[in-house]
Amino acid sequence: MHDIKAIRENPAAFDAALSRRGGDGVSGAVLAIDAARREKITAAEAAQAEQNKASKEVGAAKARGDEDEFQRLRALVADKKAEVARLKDEAQAEDTRLTALLAEIPNLPxxxxxxxxxxxxxxxxxxxxTPREFDFAPKEHFEIAGVIPGMDFETAAKISGSRFVLLQGAVARVHRALAQFMLDTHVTENGLTETNSPVLVRDEAMYGTDKLPKFGEDSYQTTEGAWLVPTSEVPLTYSVAGDVLDEAALPIRLTAHTLCFRSEAGSAGRDTSGMLRQHQFEKVEMVSITHPDASDDEQKRMLRCAEDLLERLGVPYRTVVLCTGDMGFGARRTYDIEAWLPGQDTYREISSVSTTGDFQARRMNARFRPAEGGKPEFVHTLNGSGLAVGRCLIAVLENGQQADGSVTLPEVLHPYLGGKAQITAEGVLA
Structure with a gap:
């Protein structure tokens, strides 16, 4: 959510920043609604003052026996009371219009x-x-002989439809080991607090983390109205909604491993092979709640946390900063980490690390109390994948594949696999 005061003070700068994201100038529409709202509020306050004044004079007129004046003042009080109610309703309607418009405007880069x-x-x-040089044509993850027995798309489609997968045996265990490795590293070395968060959330949580109203069609909603989380960014970030935190409590660093659900509306035909783009997937998320002065450094820190995981796994990657036209709705700056997938002969996104500034904090009214005193200020919120478990599985399988159809697994995972170091060509851990 944007600060209406900032738009009032410099509408041209607001429109210029928004135009970098391909948006049209909206400050005129925003300020017109804001002016109408403020005009109604001012008028309501004036009418309330007249009502209060007339109310005081009613008793005096009654005491001196001036019946005509008494009746006139009583009628005036009633009229002003009705006028105040009408103006307040009209001001509220304008406020609702303003909030709805602001909620549709993306964050500024x-x-x-x-x-x-x-x-x-x-x-x-x-x-x-350095991407490995193969002496054979590398396969995509779902084509590797040792992976095929543990990655069943047909049965998953029978159960749930397209874009689901049933993982079994060695592949399922490696998938689980990856998530445990990520969590353990974040908790024991990166200073994040492990959190077991809900995957069903209320409208307010989706709205507060900028997923509603813009991206409702990309998410799943139950018949009772709850939403399945597109990422645990939603419950982790919204955990501080409405709070006024002590500055000393910042930063708050959280991590969670959860199921995530996305309808992938509008992505028909994209990445339909294998498990790269699924309706249900798992992710280890990182969320930080910080002081505004620390958010840039915190984003760099989170980025290194994610990159380090890939380095330990031996997966080549590149990191890109997203341009204004490719950033997510709520982001002010985003870094994507793209893992090398030899089966596709390209780099593919495996993590996004974004800072939203105070954009989400304003939507959910999350603030901190400065140590030196003064009015509470909005916190900054950041989120990042650390990492997408399924995509990390793909990267590990494709980079570790051997000519005979087996897969050599990263050494860092061996302790999570009972000392096993590979998936054989028959699909067994060995």
Missing amino acids: YDDVPDGADEDDNVEVTRWG
């Missing part, structure tokens, strides 16, 4: 975010690892 229209304009900032 930071000045250092590169301009661009789409993913082709993203800018690479770092690259780690």
Whole structure:
């Protein structure tokens, strides 16, 4: 949510920043509604003052026996009371219109975010690892002999429809080991607090984390009205909604491993092979609640936490900063980490690390009390994948595949697999 005061003070700057994301100038529409709302509020206050004044004079007129004046003042009080109620209702209606309009406007990019229209304009900032040279044609994850027995799309389709997968045996265990490795690293080395969060949330949580109203069609809603989370960013971030935190409590760093659900509306025909784009998937999420002055450094810290996981797994990757045209609705700056997938001969996104500034905090009224005193201020919120478990599984399988159909597994996972180091060509851990 945007600060209406900032738009009032510099509407041209607001429109200029929004135009970098391809948006039209909206400050005129915003300020017109805001002016109408403020006019109604001012009029209501004036009518209330007249009502209060007349109310005081009613008793005096009655005491001196001035019946005509008494009746006139009584009628005036009633008229002003009705006028105040009407003006307040009209002001509330304008306020609702204003809130609805502001809720549809994306966050403004930071000045250092590169301009661009789409993913082709993203800018690479770092690259780690050298893609392995194969002496055979590398396969995609679902084509590897040792993986095929443990990655069943047909049965999943029979159970749930398209874009689901049934993982079994060795593949399921490696998938679980990856999530445990990520969580353990975040908790024991990165200082995040492990959280077991709900995957069903209320409208307010989706709205507060900018998923509603813009992206309702991309999420699943139950018949009772609750939403299945698209990511645990929603419950973790919304956990501080309405709070006034002590500055000393910041930063708050949380992590959770949850199921995530996305309808993938509008993505028909994209990445339909294998398990790259699924309706249900697992992710280890990182969320930070910070002081505004610390949010830039916190984003860099979170990015390193995610990159380090891939380095430990031996998966080559590159990190890009997203251009203005490719950023998510609520982001002010986003870094994507893209893992090398030899089966596709390309890098594919495995993590996004975003800072939203105070955009989400305003929507959910999350603030902190400065240590030196003064009015509470809005916190900054950040979120990032650390990592997408299914996509990490794909990367591990494709980068570790061997000519005979087996898969060599990263050493860092061996303790989570009872010392096993590979998936055989028959699909068994060994």
